[in-house]
Amino acid sequence: MTGVNSISWLIGGPQGSGVDSAANIFAKTCAKEGFHIFGKREFYSNIKGEHSYFTIRISDKPVNSHLEEINVLVSFDAETVFRHADKVSAGGMIIYDSSLAETVLEEVPTIDFEASNRIRKLLQDSGQSMNLNGMLEFAKSRGCMVYGLPYFEMLETIAQKMNDPKLSKISRVVNVMAISASISLLGIKKNMLINSIQEVFGSKPKLLASNIEAAEYAYSYIGTKYDTKNIKYKMTPKDALKDYLLLSGSQAAAIGKIVAGCRFQTYYPITPASDESEFLESNQIIDQVDGKSGSIVVVQTEDEIAAITMAIGASLTGVRTATATSGPGFSLMAEALGWAGMNEVPLVVTMYQRAGPSTGLPTRHEQSDLLFAINAGHGEFPKIVLASGDIEESFYDAIKAFNFAEIFQLPVIHLLDKAISSSIQTCKRFSNDLKIERGEFKNTIGRNQSEGAAGHFQRFKLDDSPISTRVPIGTENAIFWNTGDEHTEEGHISEDPENRNKMMDKRMKKLDLALEKINQDDMAICHDFDSDGKNVVVSWGSTKGAILEALEKLSEEGNKMKFVQIRLLHPFPTETVKKFLKDAKLVIDVEMNYTSQLGSLVQQNTGREIDYKIVKYNGRPMSTTELYIALKAILSGNNERRIVLDGGT
Amino acid sequence: MAELKLADYKTTVHNDWCPGCGDFGILNAIQMALSEMQIPRHKAVIFSGIGCSGKTPHFINVSGIHTLHGRVLPFAQGAKIANPDLEIIAVGGDGDGLGIGAGHFVGAGRKNVDIPYLIFNNAVYGLTKGQASPTLRLGEKTKSLVTPNTSNSVNPIALALVSGFTFIARSYSYDVKHLKDTIKRAITHKGLAFVDVLQPCPTYDDIHTREWYQGINKQETGKSMPRIYKIEETGYDGTIKDESEINEKMTKILEFSSEWGDRIPIGIFYQNELIPSYHERIAENNKEYFAKPPSHQEISDNENKPIAKIDKILDKLQIKD
CATH class of the missing domain: 3.40.50.970 (Thiamin diphosphate (ThDP)-binding fold, Pyr/PP domains)
Incomplete structure (x- = not known):
């Protein structure tokens, strides 16, 4: 999936160290270069210190999800390298703090016991030492390139240049140095980075100056210290994205x-x-x-x-x-x-x-x-x-x-x-050509329009339509009541059995009305409906991105599939979904939960059995990579009816 | 407009409270207050919680919102913040407001939304057949309790004070005139007003009966010695005219709040309009709030197109080359 002009980039660091803002500056820079962006943020329930990271995919085509694979790993602490270096692809690049090379795995307190065990095993199995160097050697053995930056020495140089000795103690700009180095390696022009920094720090002149200086210095540092000719992941600038938001x-x-x-x-x-x-x-x-x-x-x-x-x-x-x-x-x-x-x-x-x-x-x-x-x-x-x-x-x-x-x-x-x-x-950029539909809402009521006893307004009028006229409380000529008890048309408590049935019918009929009135595209969308694919993926919500990309790759390989994205989950659009599943050979349900909740709904409402279930519940969103592998396994005759995905750090 | 009479504020809905219930006095007092203040019927909205007191709005001929158990304050605050032109009155029971809804009682105090809130305080959960409410004292045993109350009681006046209510009063459901006047003061108060209404439950509370409040059984003199006294008659004025008075007054209010038994104070303990209402706090950041509160805003044009213009927001997020 990775090739020229499509990369997966990751920055990590302790929470509170500017990982997010660095990632946002990087994303802005790439978007200014004309690339589409998809960025995913992972963080602990913690204010400061625990490991957080931001994965960004950059591509000349729209991107909708993340990949397991990383092509560029940007770090300024040891933990990020320990946790992610094994995911860096051959030819991929790792930027790290060279002063941390001797850091021992056990010395990083925020690496929890389980993760530490996994990393130790990986280093042991590959015969590496239990420190950052070992991890880097492991990565190199898999074809990765590593780029050490002595951040604090660099900071001192910048402080001298700016004639501001305090600056050498401000580690805040280290994040910008790290991304700037990656931008330099990727062959992206420096001026877009500078523009992005200006957009982010424009209102804070002092921060702006130090961040720009740091970015400039790190950018040229890479050029002077490293030979960047044979880098696999070089980005070629594209035409600017017109009218796009990030x-x-x-x-x-x-x-x-x-x-x-x-x-x-x-x-x-x-x-x-x-x-x-x-x-x-x-x-x-x-x-x-x-x-x-x-x-x-x-x-x-x-x-x-x-x-x-x-x-x-x-x-x-x-x-x-x-x-x-x-x-x-x-x-x-x-x-x-x-x-x-x-x-x-x-x-x-x-x-x-x-x-x-x-x-x-x-x-x-x-x-x-x-x-x-x-x-x-x-x-x-x-x-x-x-x-x-x-x-x-x-x-x-x-x-x-x-x-x-x-x-x-x-x-x-x-x-x-x-x-x-x-x-x-x-x-x-979002369209403004939209409609506000307020149904039977009215702001005023005529003197004779209130038909209830003593001129009260019948907020819950029993009529042909289950939808009654609705007015705000405080409307002249429209006194009415609300109550959580079953009620009359005026809204007074009623335990009468006949009234109960009428009111229940009135309310519940709205579900039928909703299925009549809501547009089909708002109920369910069949992506690639016109394709001759007989196998159908059903899903809902944010798995959409990973599914679309996995299906695109499968389609390129000759395995055409349809994707039914169910958008209206209640009331369930049974007829629409039935129509989409009518000729399906295999129905594969994909969801980020344990029990395949949508699968049950589909089965219950349409009577169509789910043939395969792909689920994930480890807290990390589904990646295109792992979904593609699971779908491929199903298409190649895998007999497991339920596949549990476990990707993510 | 023709003058509105007391009868105009009454509905024909059958009232199923027990005969002799203290709630009748409170209902009458609310209706009298509305009528004396000539509040247009469509402008007033009574919000209530759940329990016997929760039925109150159905008997008053203005719009009424009978909400959930314990939640009357957030419902009422939402409506009043969205439309400060409404005359909203919140009512509920002691279990409703000080038990299941106690968190909202404190939360509302912090906000100081401009509404009066009446608690019909009878020390029992009447509609569920007489369990101990948060205002029943430790060791008391009303008639349907199996054993004497094992929980201590909450002090509503003190709780209101420390929560930030800016008007705190107590009245008695059988002194309808005093109650009506107190309600009128609570309605006109700028900010959140709490009225603790002592209200005998003739069916389940055989301790705090009407006779008990009247002091009929007090032994010392052999004749009635009413337990209730009016703090105004002692020369007390709860109005804060200057911030320097607050500490002294708070101490006095806490003293009043712990008086119980032989002498029970009623009246306005506290009124402090120096503290900005929630509405005024909103208006500090949103200058047009009073002219255009949420409920008064236009959101679409004649062709039902949205009138919000989001260009500035989108421009900030747009990718610039």
Whole structure:
């Protein structure tokens, strides 16, 4: 998969040492050179010190996932080399701190026992010494090139040049030196790097100057110290990407909310959902096409129960409202979700899944809350569950989620996950040509339009349509009630059995209506529908990227397959999925969870058995590499019906 | 507009509270307050929790939101933050607000959203047949308890004070005039107002009965000696006019809050409008908040296209060559 103009690059370091910002500068630099970017972030539940890393793929074609293989490993600590050097490809490059060459494996406290054992075994088996040198020798024996940089000596030189002795103690610029060295090795022009640094540090002149000096020095250091002629991974600049964004999934979803007209969001801090709320708060004043400005109120609550109930309270006033959370928070929201269903309140819950159960792997990825999202809350009530497959979809789906919530007057759960939220990708600039659909929402009610007893408004009018006219509380001529109890058309408590049936029917019929009204592409997409491939992969959410790329490679080898991406998970689009699976020879379910939750849904709703299951639950997103290998095994007649993937560091 | 009469604030919904329930006094007082203040019916919204008190909105002829057990405060705060023009009143029981909802009680105090909150405080969980509530004292045994209460009671006045409520009062459900006046003060208060309403449960609380509050059985003199007294009548004024008064007043309020038994204080313990409301805090970063709160915002044009313009945000994220 790797070739000229498509590489996999990784930077690692202790949390808090600038790994993220370095990766972002690198990604910007490559994007400016015309390359598409996909970046994946991995970090511990820790503030400072534990190992974090950022993998970036750069390609002249759009890229949607990461690979197991690394072509360029950028480091400024020993741990990064210990943990990742074995994944560097032949001809790949490792940048390391030459002053750390003698660092012994046991001396790195943040390498946990299990990882340490694996590394020790690898070094033992290859006959290397138990230090960083041993790891580098191992890599060299596999054809890797290593480039040592004496960062602190280099810092001293820079400090002298800038006539600022304090600078030699500031290790912050080491990250920029490391990426600059990699950019030099890859043959990417220096000026794009300098521009990116200017964009990032533009508002901080002192930081800007030292970072630029560090970048310049490291860039030329490589050129003078090393012979760079025979480097396998040289990047040729491409035409600039026109109208492309580089952003994360949580940013995309947040911007979608702004466009959708969400003007009230609540949250309780939780990884990986808080980023979205913080982005919204940073952009709380909203420009409008009419030249005026609007705003979004973002409220941090005391817990997730307050987050959802406050959001529901706000929604009753007519504003488009959302709350964002992850699994543990969503667990607390279940009861209130039922209240919103019972009272037909439009509400969007953006659910960023992470690895559970309980606290699970709080900063790692999983898609294990599908059935929970569908079934959350006691009793039966309608809700819509929608899952986005990538960063771009997260934007457009955020808008659809609010439309669905208002059209059908119910809670919508927009399923995203850690892989989408914290990854970055180059996306076509978002279109603004979208529709806000508010269904039966009205701001005013005429004096004679309230038909209930004593002129009360029938918020839950029993009519041909399950959707009643909805007005904000506080509307003149429209006094009504809400209650979590079963209720009358006006919203008063009723335990009458006939009324109960009518109201249950009214609410639950919305699910049929949703299947009638929602566009097919929002229910499920069959990628490569026109191909003659008979084998079908079914999946949902962020596995999309790895699947598309694995299928592309298989197709190049003559193994054509279709991919059914199910986007509407509840109500389940049975007819659409049946249609897509009609002629399937093999149905292969791919998911980031233990129990193949989507597989059960497909089987239960369509009656079609799942032939093979590919699952993963080690907390690391699925890579194209491992998925390709698993699919290849199935196509070559592998008899294992369930394949568990285990890639990732 | 024609004057609204007390009857205009009453619904015809059958009231199924027990005969003699203290809740009737609270219901009347709320209706009287609304009527005396001439609050337009569509502007007022009563939010409630779960329990006997939770049914209150159904009996008042303004919009009513009967929420979940313990969650009345976040529901009500959400609505009031989204539309500060609404006249929102939150009501709930002692179990609702100080048991299952205690976290929200504290959370709400920190925010100081501009709503009055009435707790119908009767020391038992009535609707589930008389279990001990968070305000029943340690060792007390109301009639449906199997053994005397093994948990200590929470002090609602002190909790409200340390949580940051900016108006703290207590009243008594059988003194409807005092209660109505207190509710009116709570409604006009700028910020979060707490009214602890002592309310005998005639069915399950055989200790804190109407007669007990009236002091009918007090032995010393052989005649009634009401336990309840009004702090205003002692010359106390809970209004904070200057920040320098706060410490002294807080000490006094804590003293009041621990008085119980023979002498039970009611009245306005504390009112501090020097502390900015949550709405004012929002408006510091969002200048147009009061003119255009979330509920008043336009989000689409005549052709249903979004009116948000995201160019500046996208430009920042766009790849520049």
